Amino acid sequence: MTQQAAQKDRYAVFGFPVAHSKSPRIHTLFAAQTGQALEYAALEVAAEQFPARAREFFAGGGKGLNCTVPLKELAWRFADLRSERAERAKAVNTLALRPDGTVFGDNTDGAGLLRDLTINLGLEIAGKSVLILGAGGATRGILQPLLRSGPDHLIIANRTPEKAKALAAEFGDLGEIESCGFDALAGQAFDLILNATAASLTGELPPLPSGILKNNGCCYDLAYAQGPTPFVRWGHDAGAAICMDGVGMLVEQAAEAFRIWRGIYPETAPVIALINRERGLSG
Ligand code: ATR
Numbered sequence: 001m002t003q004q005a006a007q008k009d010r011y012a013v014f015g016f017p018v019a020h021s022k023s024p025r026i027h028t029l030f031a032a033q034t035g036q037a038l039e040y041a042a043l044e045v046a047a048e049q050f051p052a053r054a055r056e057f058f059a060g061g062g063k064g065l066n067c068t069v070p071l072k073e074l075a076w077r078f079a080d081l082r083s084e085r086a087e088r089a090k091a092v093n094t095l096a097l098r099p100d101g102t103v104f105g106d107n108t109d110g111a112g113l114l115r116d117l118t119i120n121l122g123l124e125i126a127g128k129s130v131l132i133l134g135a136g137g138a139t140r141g142i143l144q145p146l147l148r149s150g151p152d153h154l155i156i157a158n159r160t161p162e163k164a165k166a167l168a169a170e171f172g173d174l175g176e177i178e179s180c181g182f183d184a185l186a187g188q189a190f191d192l193i194l195n196a197t198a199a200s201l202t203g204e205l206p207p208l209p210s211g212i213l214k215n216n217g218c219c220y221d222l223a224y225a226q227g228p229t230p231f232v233r234w235g236h237d238a239g240a241a242i243c244m245d246g247v248g249m250l251v252e253q254a255a256e257a258f259r260i261w262r263g264i265y266p267e268t269a270p271v272i273a274l275i276n277r278e279r280g281l282s283g
Pocket of ligand 1: 069070133134135136137138139158159160163196197198199204205206207
C-alpha cells in the first residue's frame with residue numbers, strides 16, 4: 001500500500017444487491033472535484049450480517065457508510081444518535097463516525113429529492129397538487145420535506161390502501177395527507193406524480209387510471225434504471241411536461257451525505273450530467 005493510499009479515509013455503501021450501485025462512482029467524482037482524499041467501496045451485505053459488518057467497518061477505521069435496500073431500517077437501529085429527519089423516516093441512509101467514536105445516522109433521501117425537483121428541475125411544490133404512489137420506506141423518507149414545501153394537496157395512493165392510511169395518520173401532524181388505493185384516483189388530476197413504489201425495480205407499473213396527470217403536470221420516479229422505467233414511459237405517454245427518473249435524487253442524496261462526512265457540498269450538476277452521459281442519455 002502506498003503512503004497516500006494509507007492516508008485515505010474509507011467510506012462504503014452497504015446493500016443487497018449492490019453490484020450495480022452508482023454510489024462509488026458518484027463519491028469518487030465528488031472527491032476529485034473537491035480535492036478530498038477518500039476511497040469509497042460497494043460491499044454486498046445481507047440484512048442478517050448488517051450490525052456485525054457495520055461494527056467491523058467502523059472498528060477497522062471506516063469513517064462513513066451509505067446504506068441502501070434492504071438495510072435502511074437496520075441502519076436506523078444501528079445509529080447511536082439520529083437526525084430529526086431520520087427519526088421521522090425511521091430509516092437511515094447515511095452513517096457517520098463521530099470523533100467520540102459514536103455513530104450518527106441521517107436520512108438524506110428527502111433532501112435529495114427536493115433539491116432535484118426544485119433546484120435542478122425548477123419545479124414549484126407550493127400550491128400544487130401532489131400524488132405519491134407507494135407507502136413503503138421510500139415514501140417515509142420524503143413526506144416531511146414535501147409537506148414543508150407547502151403543497152396545496154397531498155395524496156398517498158398504495159396497492160394496499162391500509163398502509164397508505166397508516167402513513168397519512170403517522171405524518172398527519174406535519175400537514176394534511178389523504179390516502180387511497182389506485183382505483184380511487186380515477187376522476188382526480190395532479191400537478192406532480194411521484195412514484196415511490198418498488199414496482200420499477202421489477203419492471204412493473206402501478207395500475208394507474210388515465211387522466212390523472214394535469215396539463216403541464218410532471219412525473220418523477222424515485223427509482224432509476226439503465227433506460228426509462230415503466231413509470232417514466234407512462235409519464236411521457238400521459239403528456240408530462242417533465243418526466244424524470246431518480247438519478248438526480250441519487251446524486252443529490254449522495255452530495256448531502258458527502259457534506260455530512262466531509263463538511264463540503266460538491267457541485268452536483270456536472271456529476272448528474274456525466275452519469276446520464278455514461279448511461280447513454282444526453283446530460
Ligand atoms: P420498502 O419499505 O423497502 O420501500 P416495501 O415496504 O415493500 O419496501 O414498499 C414498497 C412499496 O412499493 C409499497 O408501497 C408496495 O405496495 P404494498 O404496500 O401494497 O406492498 C409498492 N409496490 C411494490 N411492488 C409494486 C407493484 N408491482 N405495483 C404497485 N405497488 C408496488
